[in-house]
Amino acid sequence: MSGLILHVDLSKGSAVTKEYSDGFFRTFLGGGAIGTYFLLKETGAETDPLSPQNVLTIAPGLPTGAAVSGVSRCSVTALSPETGAVGDSQAGGSFGPFLRRAGIDAVVITGSAPVLSYLFIHDGAAEIIEKPDLADRSVLECFDALTAEHSEGKVSILQCGPAGEKKVRFASLASDLHNVYGRTGMGAVFGSKNLRAVVASPTGKIEFADPEALKELAKKGVKRINEDGAGETLKKYGTPGIVGGNAMVGNLSTHNYSAGFHEKYAQLDGSHFVDRIGSKGTTCFACAIGCRKTVKTETPYRVSDRLGGPEFETLGVLGSNLDIFDPVAVARANELCNNYGLDTITMGGIASFLCEAVEKGDIDGEQLGIENFGFGKPEGIFTLIEQTGRGQGLGEVLAKGFSGAVEHFGKATRPYAVQVKNHGFAVHMPQVKPSMALLYAVSPIGADHMSSEHDWISTDTSEAARGLGLYNPGEVESYGPEKVRGVTYSQLYYGLLDSLGLCMFVWGPGGVYDYTELEDLLRATSGYQMTFWELMKAAERRITMMRLLNLRRGFTAADDQLPAKMFTPLKGGASDGKAVDKQKFEAMRANYYLLMGWDEKGVPTKGKLYDLDLLWAAGDE
Ligand code: SF4
Missing domain, CATH: 1.10.599.10 (Aldehyde Ferredoxin Oxidoreductase Protein, subunit A, domain 3)
Incomplete structure (x- = not known):
């Protein structure tokens, strides 16, 4: 490990690395613990999450970058614009491993750039690059533009979408094209800092303490996955493969969390739709499971396989919970959210909140100004997502999340807002679990x-x-x-x-590995005998x-x-x-x-x- 944390002040245009001790990393390890440490040290009780004073930390973990299954995740932590509390979101993919190969163990970002910019990290240092023409570009367009800009070598791109630029409080971050830091509005924090993206170039090598032990650990995992059946359903269908099992025990949120089952549930299960609309799957860095499934279809809606397909939670919150059981419709809604950079979970929860409020007569459907809006009507949901992603129309109200919507539509609508701390529920139901x-x-x-x-x-x-x-x-x-x-x-x-x-x-x-092997992994990567x-x-x-x-x-x-x-x-x-x-x-x-x-x-x-x-x-x- 480099022990280097990059501190970037976008207001001052500075980017400096500081070396941290073994004691620091042994105490906090990495990820959201490091991020929360900096929030406790550098923010106050009144710090506005959308102000330059918010401290945003991007931190993988000590083993990240080892070529072992399931060792690729990274955390983004800051005060959450969605909840006002600590915000913390993780995803796999390549960004964490590439960041460490760029010579950096974590990035801490404060301030706000004078014009829309991105951060380019390579060789243990960083450049802040102004790029105003990325404004309002979709996640795909921005990815293509930055990939072309850095065509000299492979890079990994972490970016907010247009929703983040508009400071929608539940805006997500895309990690390249198939992984999403969905939760707690970290995309809006990027937007508030005029930071469209962080690009990591893997210019170096991570020195691991015991490469031979790592190879053995990797082999063990591959054998368990490929020969012993570990993670079999995930490997075949991704998380959509668990829709059916959850519906059968009454744990598939339906009609804005009013039911845990619907007779059409099977249409949303990965095992049923994979042959019809499944495309090639992808995997996170070095993982033998490869659960990142994509979908591709032309009808009844066009969905590209360049972005990730819907996960289990999305099939619930943008599917069954809205009484939508056409997997293509859910895949389209998911693609829209991913291309604007919106958390599918809170977006789905807000959509079902509105559907129920309209159904119960606490919101006049006409007032929404969206044609064909309600449970079981995908087109109305697509329009809602587009308005939210662009921050236009109803999107201006919804940008503040559940609390903004309740404030706007009146307290009679509060019972339909299924959230805690303004953060929308996933599919799993407390009534059942x-x-x-x-x-x-x-x-x-x-x-x-x-x-x-x-x-x-x-x-x-x-x-x-x-x-x-x-x-x-x-x-x-x-x-x-x-x-x-x-x-x-x-x-x-x-x-x-x-x-x-x-x-x-x-x-x-x-899972694939046991608790003692986690200690082995840490020893073989960092050298710490923890x-x-x-x-x-x-x-x-x-x-x-x-x-x-x-x-x-x-x-x-x-x-x-x-x-x-x-x-x-x-x-x-x-x-x-x-x-x-x-x-x-x-x-x-x-x-x-x-x-x-x-x-x-x-x-x-x-x-x-x-x-x-x-x-x-x-x-x-
Ligand atoms: S491919 Fe799936 S199982 Fe493997 S690390 Fe990524 S999310 Fe986890």
């Missing part, structure tokens, strides 16, 4: 399905559960102590994966720092809540009649605080801060 009831409420970035394992981990007897200290398997429906432990311990483990830039499909509990204890402490430090940042910004336990709709019974399918039990949910949340070493108000105790060496972060050194 008590783990998600807890996680969505307490996750520092708002409702997020990728911040812990789901309920299975607390029902399991394998080493995947036992290795996290879960010895008393219970029922899926349970809200008991083992469920809270399952969410808490696996949330820490997922935080560890995010800090190290590891993919949960490969390195998650029960134990699982030390690693999990770093993960706990990360989540506690995020909590401290949110508390400083005015968030309280009252924000660890679920929308009222979660306490209303679902209709139809295997989850018919299921709702979140409010009392039990509140008890889970209280037990979560206890397990995390937080007081009854959700504030980390002094003892916990002492334990994690975080007294400084609470202003109590």
